[in-house]
Amino acid sequence: MTKQNEKDAKRVPELRFKGFTDDWEQRKLGETFLFKKNNTFSRSELSFENGYVKNIHYGDILVKYNEYLNVHNNSNIPFVTQNIPSNFSSSYLQDGDIVMADTAEDETVGKSTEISSLSSNDRVLAGLHTIPLSPKQKFGSGFLGFYLNSNSYHDKLRPLMQGIKVTSISKKNLKNTILQFPKELEEQKRIGKLFIKLNRTITLHEEQHRRLEQLKKALLQKMFADETGYPALRFKGFTENWKQSYLKDIASVNSGRDYKHLNKGNIPVYGTGGYMLSVDKALSNTKDGIGIGRKGTINNPYILRAPFWTVDTLFYVIPYNIDLNFLYGIFQKIDWRKKDESTGVPSLSKENINKTKFKIPAISEQKKIGIIFQNLDSLITLHQHKIHNLKRLKRALLQKMFV
Numbered sequence: 001m002t003k004q005n006e007k008d009a010k011r012v013p014e015l016r017f018k019g020f021t022d023d024w025e026q027r028k029l030g031e032t033f034l035f036k037k038n039n040t041f042s043r044s045e046l047s048f049e050n051g052y053v054k055n056i057h058y059g060d061i062l063v064k065y066n067e068y069l070n071v072h073n074n075s076n077i078p079f080v081t082q083n084i085p086s087n088f089s090s091s092y093l094q095d096g097d098i099v100m101a102d103t104a105e106d107e108t109v110g111k112s113t114e115i116s117s118l119s120s121n122d123r124v125l126a127g128l129h130t131i132p133l134s135p136k137q138k139f140g141s142g143f144l145g146f147y148l149n150s151n152s153y154h155d156k157l158r159p160l161m162q163g164i165k166v167t168s169i170s171k172k173n174l175k176n177t178i179l180q181f182p183k184e185l186e187e188q189k190r191i192g193k194l195f196i197k198l199n200r201t202i203t204l205h206e207e208q209h210r211r212l213e214q215l216k217k218a219l220l221q222k223m224f225a226d227e228t229g230y231p232a233l234r235f236k237g238f239t240e241n242w243k244q245s246y247l248k249d250i251a252s253v254n255s256g257r258d259y260k261h262l263n264k265g266n267i268p269v270y271g272t273g274g275y276m277l278s279v280d281k282a283l284s285n286t287k288d289g290i291g292i293g294r295k296g297t298i299n300n301p302y303i304l305r306a307p308f309w310t311v312d313t314l315f316y317v318i319p320y321n322i323d324l325n326f327l328y329g330i331f332q333k334i335d336w337r338k339k340d341e342s343t344g345v346p347s348l349s350k351e352n353i354n355k356t357k358f359k360i361p362a363i364s365e366q367k368k369i370g371i372i373f374q375n376l377d378s379l380i381t382l383h384q385h386k387i388h389n390l391k392r393l394k395r396a397l398l399q400k401m402f403v
Contacts, residue, residue, distance in 0.1 A: 011180060015400035020187045024403045029133075030175030033098070036132035037091040039125055041080055046127075051079020054122065056093070058101040058129035061113050067145040068196050070117040071124055080125065093124040096135055098144055103129040103168045110157040110169055114145025131171060140185055142192025147181065152402035180403040191401060195394070202390045209383040216376050220333050223369055225359040235368050242361045248354035250322040255350070256294070256310030257283065269309045272297040282307035283316065290317040290328055292336065292353065298346045301331040315353065323363060325370025330358050 011023045039055070046055055054077045056065075064076050071077060093099070093115045100112040115124065126132035135144065147153055160173040182188050222233035225242040247253070259269050265280030272293040285307045292301045295313045303324070310316045319327050334356065340346045360366065 011403050013401050013403050015397070017187060017190050020182065020184060022183050024180045025183050026178055026180050028175065029177045029179055032137075032179055033133035033135055035171060036093070036097070036126065036134055037088060038127060038130045038132055039080070039084075039088065040128050041082060042128065045080065045082050046078035047081045048075065048078050051081060052123060053080045053084055054078070054124040055080045055127040056099045056113070056115075056124065056130060057127040058103060061099060061101040061130065062104055062108055062111055065113040066199055067113060067149045068116055068142045068192075068199060069113040069145075071115055071122055072117045072119045077124070084125070088125060091125060091132065093126065093132060094118065094134065096139060096141070096144070098133040098135075098148060099126045100131045100133065100148070100174075101129060102131050102170075103166060105166060107158060107161065107167065109161050109167045110148075110154055112145065112148040114142060116141065129168075131174065138185065139181070140188030140190070140192045142196045143181065143188040146192065146195040146398065147179075147402050150398045150402045152399075153177070153179065194401075195397070198390065198394050198397070202387060202394070205383050205386045205390065209380060209387065212376060212380045212383065216373070216380065219372065219376070220329060223372070224329065224333060225361070229359055235365065238361065238365045240362065242359035244357055245360050246354065247317075247356045247358075250360070251317050251319040251327065253350045253353050254283070254289075254316050254318065256312045256314045256316065258312060259309055262309075267307045267309055269311065270304060270314055271311045272300070272314050274302070276311070279309055281309065283309050284318065287318050288324055289319070290324070290331055291315070292317060292331065293346075293348065295345055295347045298340065298348050299336045301328065301336075303328055315348070315350070317353070322360060323366040323370045325374045326360070326366035329369065329373045330360075334358075 011026060012021075013024070041055060043057070043059075046057065054071065056069075056077065060076065060078075069077075095116055095118050097115045098112050099115065100110055101108070103109060104111070118124065156177050157169055157174075160169050160177070161167045162169070182191070219233070223231050225231045229241040229243075231242070259277075259279050262279035262281050264278065266278050267280065267282045268278050269276045270291055272291075272295075284304070288306050289304045289308075290301050291304050291310060292298070292315050293313060294315050304310070304316055308316070317327075317331075336348060337346065339348055339352045339356070341349055341352065361369075
């Protein structure tokens with residue numbers, strides 16, 4: 001028997017906290033949980049403004065909520081605006097209860113969230129198209145929420161899903177699915193704690209990323225001159241009026257070209273969606289530029305670092321009388337969709353880009369503004385990379401830490 005077969009036979013995860021060696025327990029879901037009653041209130045019967053009873057809607061489980069839901073003071077949970085029937089008195093959710101979405105438009109059916117951090121005043125019900133589950137025994141906080149969303153369990157639901165356009169799963173089928181979990185409560189707690197902490201770290205970086213994006217958006221509005229020729233926010237020492245200019249006077253707009261005749265190399269090829277592959281020749285060997293879509297995605301400019309090649313659906317703009325980072329800020333301010341010349345696929349022409357006009361200051365002020373946005377973009381990219389890496393780590397751990 002191979003080592004992997006041995007692990008399968010012993011029912012233990014591939015990755016485990018030190019000190020735990022026992023086989024994981026195996027039990028049917030119907031033996032592990034009590035089924036509580038859900039309501040059928042529609043979105044129109046819910047309100048985020050006020051109410052006494054909170055409602056977990058299946059759409060929010062699928063889109064908004066993660067595996068472990070902090071209920072107290074959570075503004076993303078709506079209230080029921082209708083009177084609650086008396087027969088729901090035993091169906092209010094408790095810490096550790098699971099709410100599962102039983103319907104979706106894809107295979108996310110079965111996505112679940114574990115209820116946590118209820119205060120003595122919180123009253124919460126499971127809403128439309130949900131299956132509320134209450135564990136018959138105590139589990140470590142977070143363990144069930146993350147386990148039920150892992151591939152280890154969710155893959156068991158796929159053969160049970162029914163429907164074509166809308167997919168669903170029944171309570172009857174759900175009851176017979178097999179759960180596997182550690183016998184020791186302490187191991188459950190440590191697994192749950194690890195993923196809760198990982199989720200919080202991801203959320204922290206996502207919030208920092210969101211704030212940086214908001215700051216950048218605000219500065220783009222305030223640090224570039226309006227029709228008066230003066231910006232609302234300015235570095236000390238600069239007082240002169242900004243001068244109007246056409247893009248054709250400060251930069252050259254160049255067409256991308258087909259790359260299929262080129263050999264593989266280390267020079268990146270870019271399209272409207274970003275990097276595509278690498279070749280052995282460049283359209284711009286030494287001069288950095290800005291990529292802007294000719295066709296398709298025309299409202300997502302980005303900086304191109306030399307050497308580079310662009311395909312024929314991506315123009316590349318080389319500045320020759322203006323700071324690159326300052327010009328990139330202007331490109332991000334412009335709504336290029338208003339310059340769309342097509343009736344089908346969005347398109348831009350060199351002529352339309354060249355006759356774009358805007359106001360510019362002296363080169364010394366341009367450079368200062370450009371550095372601000374360059375630093376902001378670096379911080380935004382840093383958080384994007386951290387979020388990506390943390391989510392990749394989470395996916396790997398979800399794969400290896402459950403049976």
